[in-house]
Amino acid sequence: MINAYHIVEALPAIVAGMVALWAAGSTWHWFIRTSVIIAGLLALLLIPAYELVITFGTEMLTVVAGMRFWQRRRAQLESVARECPSLRKSPQISLKSLMLATVVVAVFVAVMARFPSLNWFQWMSRAGSGLIAAILTLLCAWLVLGKAHRLIRVAAAILIWLVTAFGISLFELFGYAIWYWASGSANIVEYMLKPESQAWMWDRSQYWMSTLAIAMPVLCTWIYLWMRTGWYSPFSKLANLPVATPSLARRSSWIRGTFITFSLAALILPLYLFWRLSTPPPYSQERTTMASGYRELIEAAEMIDESSATRLMQYHRMSTNALTVELAPHDPAIEWMRRAFSHPAEYERRTINDEEQDAGNLIWVVGARLELACRLKSLPRKIEASMDWLKLMDIFMRDRPELGQLYIVCQDNALRTLWECRQQLSREQTKELIIALAEFDRRRVLWLRIEEHLNNSHRNAGWESHLQSLLDDWTGYDRFLADRLNYLSNVALLRVLICDLAIQAFRDEHNRFPNRLDELVPEYLPSVPVDPFLEAPLIYRVESDAVTLYSVGPNLRDDGGKAFDANTNESDIVADSLFSLPVPATAAKSSVSSGSGVPSVDGGDTSDSVDADRNVN
DSSP states (O other): OOOOOHHHHHHHHHHHHHHHHHHOOSSOOOHHHHHHHHHHHHGGGTTTTTHHHHHHHHHHHHHHHHHHHHHHHHHHHHHHTOOOOOOOOOOOOOHHHHHHHHHHHHHHHHHHHHHHOOOOOHHHHHHHHHHHHHHHHHHHHHHHOOOOOOHHHHHHHHHHEEEEEEHHHHHHHHHHHHHHHTTTOOHHHHHHHHHHHHHHHHHHHHHHHHHHHHHHHHHHHHHHHHTTSSSSTTEEEEEETTOOSSSGGGGHHHHHHHHHHHHHHHHHHHHHHHHHHHHHOOOOOOOEEESHHHHHHHHHHTTOOHHHHHHTGGGGOOOHHHHHHHGGGGHHHOOOOOOOOOEEEEEEEOOSSSHHHHTEEEHHHHHHHHHHHHHOOOHHHHHHHHHHHHHHHHHHHHHHHHHHHHHHHHHHHHHHHHHHHGGGGGHHHHHHHHHHHHHHHHSSOHHHHHHHHHHHHTTTHHHHHHHHHHHHHHTTTTTTHHHHHHHHHHHHHHHHHHHHHHHHHHHHEEEEEOGGGGGGTTTTTTOEEEEETTTTTOOOOOOSSSSEEEOOOTOOOOOOSOOOBBTTTBBBEESSOOSSOOOOHHHHHHHHHHHHHOOOOOOOOOOHHHHHHHHHO
């Protein structure tokens, strides 16, 4: 199916090819033609799109060279057929031409001096794309201007369409194979023969067939109308002969009007894209209240030694003793970070800068503390580190939404750690955690705010990202669907956890399950938690000896509290353990008197093992 992606892929390359055909066949002075091409390429630097300069520059240079070769070849053949002396002349360069060429070289050198440092893969892929576009332009010119029989050219057009589509996809796959081979990740042949690679190449071939189904007819029609106007005859000048075909001499006004209309229609989209890409929307500068003093977070991060933060990036590979020693000097930074959590502050919305990058050191320290707490099986440390992780990630999601996916994953890890601990908590710990999590849920950053900033950052992250955003908007593609579903799953997991803890606290005090979630308000919960996928209360069912609590999950379908299905990759977000029969009142009392317990080695029920856990610790 043809959509905006195929049109945007085709039209700019068509326009560049037409400019190159004009430069190769025009009678204007070579310096004027060269200046037009250079001006068009330099205009791309206003975006700035250096990669497009490489692509279109390669395309134009190749088309001009190919047309000049074709012109000379045809002139030689016609001179032989007419038994005329060859038109081939030895090249002559005047002083004027030499000075003009010096200007062109000076402009080229000045532009290249300001070119960003691109790796070899970027140069290869961009230059290769330009070369393929040039070959396609020359083939379309042959389809219109060639002397072969019309049926032969029609059959050749179909063959060119298929071969070019598969050739481009093969070139793309080969480029990635070289990239992985150069990085030592894979063998070129093995990578290209993998079933996944073959399936990907087939999908890309279909994509390019749709793109070429637009590009080839448009380019051939444009060249044909141009030729019929009499304004384009690339071979008559070199042959020094009148136009051979009478149709080329027809200069009726309707043909020229059709050509002008067609040209304007083809230019509208590339010009519009150029305007949009060269004028990205600015970052919003609204003042925002955060649940943190960001300045204090920066100060906390500055307390962390850079070399230590670098080592902590590999905290999963460090031994427990090494992790303990590495984290010990960072306790003051953690306390200062918690001070930042304790009071709000206003700040100006900023783009990415060095200060924001420095604050990222806290991520590794807090993540390492959570890892250490899990290894030591210390319940208080797990809760403390998990809450630090949640709050820190929420702050970074407010200020660095472009990295939202990373932060959502980190928050999910913290929530799952708390989830594993939920049945190991004492009554006081349960109530304290409910309050902390409910307050966090109330103050957490909303998805609409994250999506707004993600859109802003995408449109200001370079022309490719901005173009992708425009195309997604035109086609209705939800580019943040996966991020939004992950965010909502994160919220649902948090609220199911809060409600699960409240049900446990209610059961411990009343020796029964609540009949409805409303019974938990306001003693255990400030309000009934809402399922973020349905904007309705979480689903809660009471059975004879157990309860079921869940959110419908990303599939937006009530599966009856069905657990995760690996075959369909869909399920509800469930409080995954059905509670056992109500505990005796004496057991409930013992859990109250035990104080702040620690997790048991086997993760059993707190009411039976909390005293033993205290002895283990």
